[in-house]
Amino acid sequence: MFLLNLILLVFAIILVWLISRFLYRTGLIYSLKKAWLFMADKFYVYQFYKIPKFNENMQENLLYRKVHAYLNSLPCVEDSDFVNLFSSSKSAEISLIFDENQTVVDKFLGARVLWRFENSEAKYLVLEIRKSDKRRILVPYLQHIHQVFDEIEQKRKEVRLFVNGEVESESQRNRRCWRLAPFTHPTTMETIAMDSDLKARIKSDLENFLKSRQYYHRLGRVWKRSYLLYGPTGTGKSTFIAAMAKFLNYDIYEINLHKIGNDSDLKHLLLQTTAKSLLVVEDLDLYLQTTTAAAVSLSGILNFMDGISSCCGEERVTVFTMTAKENIDPTILRPGRVDVHINFPLCDFTAFKTLAGSHLGLKGHKLFPQVQEIFQTGATLSQAEICEILISNRSSPTRALKTVITALQTDLSSRVGRIPNRPTSGRVESDPTPLFSREGQCGGIGIHPIREIKNLYGFFRSSSRKASMEKVDIDDFSES
Incomplete structure (x- = not known):
């Protein structure tokens, strides 16, 4: 009798093991778990919060960017149903990005929150929190997202390059025209062929700018700085811009004036830039010599440099390049519009x-x-x-x-x-x-x-x- 019971017990254990292996291999356990969570969610009442990608002025909503970066830093990204794989600028690294056609589940202080992407005419994220939990976790949860994003930004030592595209139709005129482009320029301030004293003065000026937020505010000025790089072609102006961006760890926004239809489009582009950015306008003198009535006017460029719309963001550095500054309208180069002039002569x-x-x-x-x-x-x-x-x-x-x-x-x-x-x-x-x-x-x-x-x-x-x-x-x- 004892031997029979032992045989039955062993048989039951083997049967349970086989069933569990079958369920595991076919994904039924995972499906049952999702079905259970789905049914459980039906018994709760949720509060919904929308986070649009752009505000009413078509400026980027920084909270959207922070949440997006936070969600892609979660460990559960590897277990997600759909994940997009991207190679980063460092060839040995692969980035995992959530697909926008799914719901992301996160846990905070014992509460379960859900995120989903809405990709309609205007992109936005939707946060779902149980009403019984929202008063307890909403504010701490958003503060937690801010903190994680700051940590991600500190670890990220890569400079991103954004370029403006042409507006294809009138309906797209108020939509975002910045496109992310690969940036793998290896130059640094140390590799730049420049007079050592001049290089030291420029580095000191940039370092002082980074530490001068309170100083600018005490003066009642916007925290920004502008540089003019002038000299013959091939003297290293564009390479120096890349070195500046790496030294500051700022993203580059390269503005191609030939792809901008009018002054209003230029203003929209400026409003869509972010803090800690390097705005670059190359060959400004050549553009002003060839500009047409339908292109950006001199007045539009002046407003871009120090108009009201230029004050809608801080901690930005603007760099203009040109071959020679003798034939440029003096109003462009006056103090306040261009703070620092740096000459790039031919090689000596x-x-x-x-x-x-x-x-x-x-x-x-x-x-x-x-x-x-x-x-x-x-x-x-x-x-x-x-x-x-x-x-x-x-x-x-x-x-x-x-x-x-x-x-x-x-x-x-x-x-x-x-x-x-x-x-x-x-x-x-x-x-x-x-x-x-x-x-x-x-x-x-x-x-x-x-x-x-x-x-x-x-x-x-x-x-x-x-x-x-x-x-x-x-x-x-x-x-x-």
Whole structure:
């Protein structure tokens, strides 16, 4: 009898195990659990809260962004029915994002809350809380979301790039036109080829800005700052912007004025930017020279810089770039609209040594004196041109330097009859005094007698010193 009971017990255990395995493999347990929760929810009365993505002024609702980031940080994202997988800017990382066609369940202080996405004409999130729990957990729960979001932002060391798209129809004119684009620029303030003193002053100015919220408020000013980067193309202005964004850890909003129909569209774009952002408008001088009646007007640009709509956000840095500022309307460059002017001249020998060190690992070379001499005679190349030469010949530093020398000599010979001068705009001015004579050429260019070269060399030395003293026009504004 005892043996029979033991056999029956073992048989029952095996049967239960087989049934449980069957239910587990077929997902019936999961389905039964969901059905039980569904029926249980029917016995509770819920309070609903809507969180729209945009407010009535078509500005982004920051709470929506915080909740969205919070929900995607929950551990249950891995157990969700539908999850979208995205590769981040770091190739080794995969981001898990909730699909918008499902309900997200969260627990807080013993209460169960539900979130669902509504993707109608206007996107919004819906929060469901049992009425019996709402007075106890609503405020602490929202405070908890804020805290988690701040922690996520502190851990996130990635800069995001937003670009504005064209408005395709009148019905889309008031809708969001910012599109997230990949940003993987590897540059930093340390890798920028720039005068070390100037770089230190810029970093100090940015650090002071980050700590100056109370100072600006005490003055009754909006907490923002603006920079003008001007100089010839290829001198590193766009690269410097990327380094600024990484230094500040600000998202970049690149504004393409050619894709904006009128002043109102520009204002809407500005209102949809967020705090801790870097607003970038490149080649402003070229745009103003080619603008049409249907494009953004000068008045619209001025209002963008310091109008009432520009005061609808704080902790923002605006950067404008242009080739030369001499032909720009002075009202654009007045203090208050542009706080800091930074000149990006063509490459000189000091910048060349920095590029040679970063690209070729050279701290010195027997050809450096020859490169320095030809720079002093007035030859000029942009940093982009020199970088391309160094990258193409990185396997042979000697060949790279010889190629640079050849390129500088070619540039110099192409400007026969002109003496270069480097004004603060970074442009090369001309002078009728010839550098080379055309007599005595034999397969090349004949050089002036030694006495004339010495006279010209002294002139170049004095011009170079004068240009170096006037190279930077950056204000001494300091913030406490």
